[in-house]
Amino acid sequence: MPTRSGFDAYDQYRLANGTPRYPQRPVLAGAAISQAVSGGGTHSGAITGKVIAVSSLLDADAFPWHADWYGRQVRSALGAGFEDTFRLWFTDHADHIAPGRTPRLIDYTGIVEQALRDVAAWAEHGRAPAPSTRYTVAGGQVEVAAAAAQRRGLQPKDDVTVDDRQSFTTTVGQPLRLDAEIAVPPGAGSVVDIAWNATGLGPFEPVQFTDSSRVSHTVTYSAPGTYYPAVRVSVQREADRRTPFARIETLGRMRIVVHP
Structure with a gap:
């Protein structure tokens, strides 16, 4: 258990008086590892x-x-x-x-x-x-x-829904329209790539877009199961779609349960 102050996540392993709840090893491994990977940093x-x-x-x-x-x-x-x-x-x-x-x-x-x-x-x-x-x-x-806008930093935010719900139940063969709402924090740049993944497994498929704040994609599931469709969004400060560098990605995911 760390003895240095500020490690609040460890409070669940302490008694009310601050002492460790469980037996302790003689070596504080975390501190040793941190110093080793940081060149002896304190x-x-x-x-x-x-x-x-x-x-x-x-x-x-x-x-x-x-x-x-x-x-x-x-x-x-x-x-x-x-x-x-x-x-x-x-x-x-x-x-x-x-x-x-x-x-x-x-x-x-x-x-x-x-x-x-x-x-x-x-x-x-x-x-x-x-x-x-x-x-x-x-x-x-x-x-x-x-x-x-409230989160700040540089990562964009995208939310995927069906009928404004992030969990949806349907049946095999029923077409569904997936909607993605995309928001970019100030200073992050512009959306340069949007790609869908209908099942949550395997590769993403890039799509063309004109409105970078909202895109839709229609899917139909041919087998029952639980799927986690996702949309991956990339922004780039200079809005350069050609460069692979300094692209900041995010994911939006939802849950779809498909019955026979």
Whole structure:
């Protein structure tokens, strides 16, 4: 159990007096691993240059609340200089490894590439990047704001529905219209790619679009089962559809139950 303050996610494993609820090993492995992968860093938060931290909300190895914890270390160390020095962007539908190992995950490489460009512009030219993602933490779970404009950061938001519902029941052979509402936070750029996946498995199929805020797709399921159709949206700061770089992705998914 960490002895350093601020590790609120571990409170569930402590007694009322703050002592560990369960037997402890003599070696604090987490601290040793953190120091090893950071070149001996103490994670004091006393940074001396511009920093943009990017954290994946579905990361199974580096939990998103770790990024919140470090952000609080920076705020405590820098005080009034925090907002002019540090940003924290959360990326939804992304894990520890990119590209995604499953259609349920995005490739978060693009937001890291944009963060590198933005932190360089911040340090070299004084151009402040997009604000940090707005979020809350409860019980070690990070929850970002629902709407893109309120969430901030750079990742777009898309919601997939059938008849304005994110869970829908139908029958085999019945055509369904899937609607996707897309919102892009300020400063993120423009939508350059939209692709559908009707089952939640296998490859995505790119589609042509004229209205980047709302797209529709009609599907018909030929076999009973539970499906998770998804739409993948990519934005790019310069609206460059030709480049593979600095594309920031997101996913919108819903649940469809098909009966015979």
